[in-house]
Amino acid sequence: MSRPVLSYKDIRVSFATEFGEVDAVKGVSFDIAPGEVVAVVGESGSGKSVTSSTAMGLLPGNASIDGEVEFDGTPVSTMSAGQRRRLRGRDIAMIFQEPMTALNPVLRVSDQLVEALQVHGIAYGQDALHRAVDLLRQVGIPDPERRVREYPHQFSGGQRQRIVIAMAIACGPKVIIADEPTTALDVTVQAEILDLLRTLKGELNTGILLITHNMGVVADMADRVVVMLHGEVVETGTVDEVMLTPQHPYTQRLLDAMPKLRQDAHNIEETVHEVEETHGAHVDPDSATVSVTEPNPEITPAAASAQPGTGTGSGTGTGPGKTSSGEPFALEAKNISLEYRFRRKATRVVEGVSFQVEPGEIMGLVGESGSGKSTVAKAVLGLLDVPEGELYVRGKNMPALKGKERKALKREIGVVFQDPAASLDPRMPVGDIITEPMVVHKVGDKKKRLDRAQELLDAVRLPRSVVNRFPHELSGGQRQRISIARALTLNPTLLIADEPTSALDVSVQAAVLDMFKDLQEQYSFACLFVSHDLAVVDTLAHKVLVMQNGRAVEQGTTDEILRHPHEDYTQRLLAAAPVPHPREQAERREARRQLLAAQGVALD
Template identity: 70%
Template sequence: MTQPILSYQDIKVRFATEFGEIDAVKGVSFDLHPGEVVAVVGESGSGKSVTSSTAMGLLADNAAVEGTVLLDGKDVTAMSASQLRKLRGNDISMVFQEPMTALNPVLKVSTQMVEVLEIHGKAYGTDALRRSIELLEQVGIPDPEKRIHEYPHQFSGGQRQRIVIAMAIACGPKVIIADEPTTALDVTVQAEILDLLRRLKDELNTGIVLITHNMGVVADMADRVVVMFHGEVVEHGTAEEILTRPQHPYTQRLLDAMPHLGEHAVEVREQEIPAAIEPEYALQGKDLALAYRFRGKSIRVVEGVNFGVQPGEILGLVGESGSGKSTVAKAVLGLLEVEEGELLVRGQDLPQLPRKQRKALRREIGVVFQDPAASLDPRFPIGDIITEPMVIHKVGTAQERIRRAEELLEAVKLPTSVINRYPHELSGGQRQRISIARALSLSPSILIADEPTSALDVSVQARVLEMFAELQEQFSFACLFVTHDLAVVDQLADQILVMQNGRVVEQGTKDQILRAPREDYTRRLLAAAPVPNPVTQAERRAARLRLLADQGRLPG
């Protein structure tokens, strides 16, 4: 093995706060070699992002660092601000989780990429522009000569992440720190970004520190794994050792919490009611066409969608970003007009009802959004947040509402003592439980869940999904569950509807869609979902590339 390109030696990081000192990292040590991927895994608050930030000198002013970080033999912790500026981009660069926070929305991509090269003295003017176009081509942006002059919002999420990666490799760094680089991406786009990072690592012999909580991504990318818990390294070894023979109880818990695609086989039950009898649907869409209005023009984004959800049933709505799945959910919530077709809530066509009846019928629909921090009002205590729907619909007295809030807190497994606390005082998983409690406050017959666990750590996600299944059994609501995580759908859903470009590609029972897909698009979605086993994942990656080749979809 070559000399390490990056070495953490007994790193400790403390933050001085008004409540005293907080030990965020407690003596972390590990090495990274050229052309190697080391995955640093753990949940929120484990110290993995703080550890990685020490290598770039990006910690806040109230941080005190002990120990040594050696980058190509140079001690980063002893460098001045000007030395660190020269280091960043040249020797070490970073790929952030959300590309839109890393790109300036008011500057063209050409301006931002040329700036990187000029600041570091790599190229200037037309030479810098030419080099930027080459970089975009290298990371797989189509028609780079034209597209480089566009703004970030004109690219898809996956393309934006490719641009961030192009900027990260512009100066030929020895180390790339990838901080959750695929968390915000669809499963197929995630697979493409991981393929790209793997190829660039081999071509440039760059070392990659991969920060993630997704064990499937670890299995797909990592050579070695560092597991962190409460600021300490609790386990360290090869990807195969950690993922197939974990020794520490925390690592075992992380792996047990991962939903595994294909584990939840369903018994196919015989239909008890005669086929001639029309099933009773809580929610039904018939030839739905949905459109956004912009400057007087109608832009149709969903066409010819048919579905039905019976009481006590979960319909998983899956597809990539832009497929129309969240648009369908918005229409059910009344946030988008139905241009054609019928949207039936308990047999009544919601868009055609008079306003008063429509408002009354909306009491039947609860909603859980993706990001609990954004969907809970930070000014309200938890009790007011849960009872607000009851206040709006004039349900019960003040005392009855508080009693109902306490019942719901118990149902979502939170102590009733949180009723007077505020959202910022709770963890992400607890906030999402509050969102679910609020959604159930009016005892809805229908629940819309739009990516309700994608912002959560894997173990928190597991607890929320388990609780969600229990609540669904208890309250027997019909549920429209929007997600791009096929393993989550496998765990929860009864029926699945696959969408692409605003149309239904395939629909059927969970077993039909996940075990015997008929359509090429569904097969690509399933092939792109990583599993937390390096050997199995290597086989799945090879099978995915064969599938793409057979379908003529391999990148040029």
């Protein structure tokens, strides 16, 4: 074994607060060797990010640190301020979870890449700009000579994360700290980012400290795993040891809580053979040269008309459809087209989408960022005009309704957003948050509203005592339970859930999903469940609609779509979903390469 490039030796971190000392990290020790990926896993509050930040001196002033972090054998604590500045970026780089918080929105990408090179004396002027273009090319940004002069908002989420990675590798660091680098990304983009990190690790012999709560990502990337709980290391070992034969009950709970897609590598291999038979030739994935490109989040009607759709609606102008029992669908879209308008210019983002959701049925709406999933959800909520097509809620065409009729129909719809911290008013107590829809729609008196709030707190498995507490006093999982309770206040017949669990830790997510299933059975609401996590959709949904570039690509029952997909795009989505088993994931990764090659799409 070579000498560790980064070592944590009995690290202890505490924070001075108005309530006294808070111990965040309690004696953590582990090493990272050159070219090795060490994954640190655990739930929010376990001390993962605090531990990683000690290596770069990024902790706030109220932090007290004991123990030692050594970089390449040199204690970081003995370095001067100037040496630490040179350490950051040049020797140790960081990839943050949310690229838009790591990139300056008012500076061009070229300025931000050139700055990193000039600050550390790597290159200047035109030489630095040429290196910036090469970095973008290295991380897979198409047409880097032109795009290097664009701003961060002009790139997709996956491309922005690639730019952050380009900044991280600009100075050839010996260590990369990746803090939840794929949490906010779709499964296909996530797979591409992980492939990129894996390639860079091999080319640069860089040690990677990977912080994540996604056990599928751990199985895909890690050589060794460190499991943290309440600031302590409870288990460590090789990825096979920790994930295949976990010893600590907490590690076992993390693995058990991970939602699993009921599809293995064998299914992907069968798909590969079917695709090869269709194309009439075998393709060697190692020799394929076509690069992966991300979907354009904007489409024009002309471009949309060239893309296949598989909507099952009966067209516009025919009135609402009915279920086999004769009642109207809870939600029905007939060839709807949606667009955003800015300065009198309309940009078409959804074209000709049709689907039906029966009462008491959950439809999963899946696809990459920019596919139009959330745009459809906004239209159902009445937050976006429907210029073409018809959108029926319980048999009533919502876009055609006005005033009181429209408001009354909105009572039938509840909504759960992705980030509970952003969707709950921090100035309102929980009881008022839950009963706010009753106030808006003038339902009940004060006592009935309080009774309803307490009834819903029971339903979402929270103690009634939280009724007078504020959102900041609750955990992320508890806040999301409050969001679900508020969505159910008026007994809606239709619930819109837009990525309701993507911001939650895996064990909290499992508890919320379990509760969601029970509530759906209890209240029998229909649901449009928007998600990029196919395993979550597989757990909940009765049927699935797959969207790409604003069009419906494929739809059917959950088993039909997730077990026997027909469209290339759906097959790629399924192949990109990681599983929390190192050996199976290695097989899936190779099978995915073969699938992409068979479809004429190969990895860089």
